[in-house]
Amino acid sequence: MNEKKKDLTLSIPKEEIMQPGHLACQGCGASLAMRYALKALGRNVILDIPACCWAVIDGPFPYSATGVPIYHTAFETAAAVASGISNGLRSVGKSGATIMAWAGDGGTFDIGIQALSGAAERNDDIIYTVYDNEAYMNTGIQRSSATPHGAWTTTTPVKHFKKGEKKDLDSIMVAHGIPYMATASISHPEDLIKKYQKAAKIRGTKFLHVYAPCPTGWKSDPAMTVKVAKLAVETNVFPIYEVENGNYRINIKPSKRKEVKEYLSMQGRFKHLTEEDVKYIQENIDRKWDTLLKKEQYFSSKEK
Amino acid sequence: MTDDKKVELNKVSDYPEMPVSLGSMLWNKTSSWRNFKPVIDGTKCIGCGICWKFCPEPAIFPTNPPTVDYDFCKGCGICISECPTKAISKVDETR
Numbered sequence: 061m062n063e064k065k066k067d068l069t070l071s072i073p074k075e076e077i078m079q080p081g082h083l084a085c086q087g088c089g090a091s092l093a094m095r096y097a098l099k100a101l102g103r104n105v106i107l108d109i110p111a112c113c114w115a116v117i118d119g120p121f122p123y124s125a126t127g128v129p130i131y132h133t134a135f136e137t138a139a140a141v142a143s144g145i146s147n148g149l150r151s152v153g154k155s156g157a158t159i160m161a162w163a164g165d166g167g168t169f170d171i172g173i174q175a176l177s178g179a180a181e182r183n184d185d186i187i188y189t190v191y192d193n194e195a196y197m198n199t200g201i202q203r204s205s206a207t208p209h210g211a212w213t214t215t216t217p218v219k220h221f222k223k224g225e226k227k228d229l230d231s232i233m234v235a236h237g238i239p240y241m242a243t244a245s246i247s248h249p250e251d252l253i254k255k256y257q258k259a260a261k262i263r264g265t266k267f268l269h270v271y272a273p274c275p276t277g278w279k280s281d282p283a284m285t286v287k288v289a290k291l292a293v294e295t296n297v298f299p300i301y302e303v304e305n306g307n308y309r310i311n312i313k314p315s316k317r318k319e320v321k322e323y324l325s326m327q328g329r330f331k332h333l334t335e336e337d338v339k340y341i342q343e344n345i346d347r348k349w350d351t352l353l354k355k356e357q358y359f360s361s362k363e364k
Numbered sequence: 365m366t367d368d369k370k371v372e373l374n375k376v377s378d379y380p381e382m383p384v385s386l387g388s389m390l391w392n393k394t395s396s397w398r399n400f401k402p403v404i405d406g407t408k409c410i411g412c413g414i415c416w417k418f419c420p421e422p423a424i425f426p427t428n429p430p431t432v433d434y435d436f437c438k439g440c441g442i443c444i445s446e447c448p449t450k451a452i453s454k455v456d457e458t459r
Contacts, residue, residue, distance in 0.1 A: 068413040068426045080421040080436035081389035086397065087440035091420040118389075122371050122380070125389040131382075249417060275440075283441030286418050 072249050073099045082125035084117040087282025089272030089289060091117055092246040093191045094126065094162070097270075100256030101187075103128060105158045106145055110138040110172065112164030113198045113274075114191070136171045138163040139179035142186040150185075158260050160187040165206035166196040169227050180236040180265045187259050187266045190229070193274035201277040208297075209344065210337050212329040213277070221332060225344065230269055234303050239264040242302035245271040247289035251300060251311055271298045279328025291323040296349040301356070308356045320345055394421070398439025400454045404429055408451035415443035415452060 077098040084091040090113050098105065107130045109115050115132055117125070124130050133141040142161035149157060163172055168190040176188060195213045196202040203213040205227040216222040233241045240262050244252040252270065259266040273289050275282040292298040293312055297320060300312040320342045324330040333341075371387035373379055404415070409429035416424045423433040424443065429451075432443075444452045 066411065066428060068411050068416065068428045068430065070413050070416075070426060072417060074426060076422055078422070079388050079390055080423050080433065081392040081394060082421075083389075083392070083394075084420060086438045087442055088420050092418065095420070095422060119392070122373060123387045123389050123392075127388070281441075283445040285420075285440070286442055286446055 072096065072253055075099065075102075077103060077127045079125050079127055081119070082117050083119060084113070085274075085276045085282070087275045087285040088113075088117070089246050089274060089285050090114060090164075090191045090193060092249075092285075093189075093252075093270045093272045096246065096249045096252050097160070097162075097189060097256050098126065098128065100253040101158050101160065101260055104156060105129075105160055106131065108133055108138060108142045108145060108159065108161045110141075110161075110163050110167045111135040111198070112162075112167050113193070114162055114164070116198060135167055137175055138167055138172050139186070139188055140175040142188065143179045143182065143184040146185050158187060159185070160189060162189050162191070164196075164198065165190055165192045165194060166202075166204040169206045169229050170204050173229075173232075176233075176267075177236065180233060180238050180267070183238065183264045185263050185265075187256075187268065189268045189270060191270045191272040193272050193277060194226070195274075195277050197274045197277040208341075210324075210330055210333050210341055212279075212332065218332045230267075230303075233267045234306070236265075237306070238267055240266040240302070240304055241269075242267075243269040243271070243298065243300055245289050245293050245298060245300060246273070247271075247286050247293060248300065248312060255302065277329070279331075280326055284326055288323070288326050291318065291326065294318045295320045295323045296345050297323055299349060299352055301352065307359045308352070309359075310352065310356050317346075317349075393435045394438050395435050398437060398457065400439055400441075400456050401434060401437060402432055402439070402441070402443050402452045403455045404432065405451045405453065408449050410449055410451075412448060414446050414448065418442050418446050 078095045105128045110133045138161040142159050146159040194206050201213050202215045207222050208226045242255045273285045294314045295318045301310040370391050406429040411428045416426045423436040425431045
């Protein structure tokens with residue numbers, strides 16, 4: 061027993077900047093996302109958080125579980141405040157800090173899109189992260205425009221489940237011509253951390269879309285959070301790709317696409333779906349994946 | 365920043381000018397949230413670090429074999445379902 065064992069194999073940075081004691085639910089995907097993002101960016105970060113789950117997870121003022129300065133803002137102003145901090149620091153001659161706006165999908169897809177669009181148009185030097193749990197989880201699981209087709213929420217109950225696709229915010233952000241847009245999932249932390257480190261080196265507006273399952277709102281087992289996120293990638297529900305100066309690159313291509321049924325069956329919010337609904341969802345996912353592949357092919361052929 | 369004492373703000377003058385965080389949340393021991401605790405079997409552990417990597421608190425220390433911080437573990441069970449060698453078991457807890 062006294063024989064000294066080797067150190068643990070660590071594929072991500074060891075330093076913990078986010079501390080325990082926070083108020084996230086058991087198995088929260090959003091807290092994992094923050095943990096990885098701070099591991100990638102280090103301590104020289106100023107966070108700006110609008111009303112979202114993280115405004116609660118972080119703890120009541122004057123406490124914080126993140127270990128970096130946090131500025132709480134109103135719901136719609138995440139990107140505007142981040143721009144202000146970034147430009148304010150520059151005008152007093154302080155540089156080096158990374159300014160990160162950290163908003164949920166409601167505060168980005170619906171309420172914050174105006175401020176985000178403005179910041180992207182001015183190309184202010186910020187990282188904008190949306191951690192996507194596909195509804196307004198903090199206020200009690202109301203539908204947002206990031207909620208996928210077929211999902212149950214408290215405002216789209218079973219008989220009237222959400223009809224209509226998730227808003228394609230990634231394409232909207234690419235259309236703004238920002239230097240870097242990427243999607244990442246908490247099930248692939250190495251890829252997520254690499255993307256944050258890349259984003260920190262680029263000047264201009266960087267947009268990261270992080271997939272963060274919510275066991276409370278998705279009615280899934282807290283222990284399965286990472287498995288659900290992994291399945292979302294393997295079934296092409298949430299493709300992992302990045303767009304650098306307009307060039308598409310898919311980072312993770314599942315060798316064999318799994319059936320979306322497997323992903324849907326893990327979550328109580330899709331329990332009511334019939335075979336027909338599942339077929340419709342599968343067709344939609346395949347169509348979107350094909351479009352993405354074509355976009356990647358187009359840009360890779362242009363490079364040659 | 366890293367101590368687990370509560371910050372006392374009794375007078376208005378105690379408050380900072382800007383609403384930024386001052387203290388950590390380490391005083392908030394979240395162990396009372398859980399119904400079971402994960403117990404790591406050191407003999408089955410291969411030292412892959414996956415349980416540490418996927419802990420949302422984080423309440424697992426990266427030692428070999430990993431150790432669980434029972435002050436903060438909320439008992440979500442991610443480590444149990446992700447362990448490739450099933451070295452972590454679910455132990456019911458009563459208090």
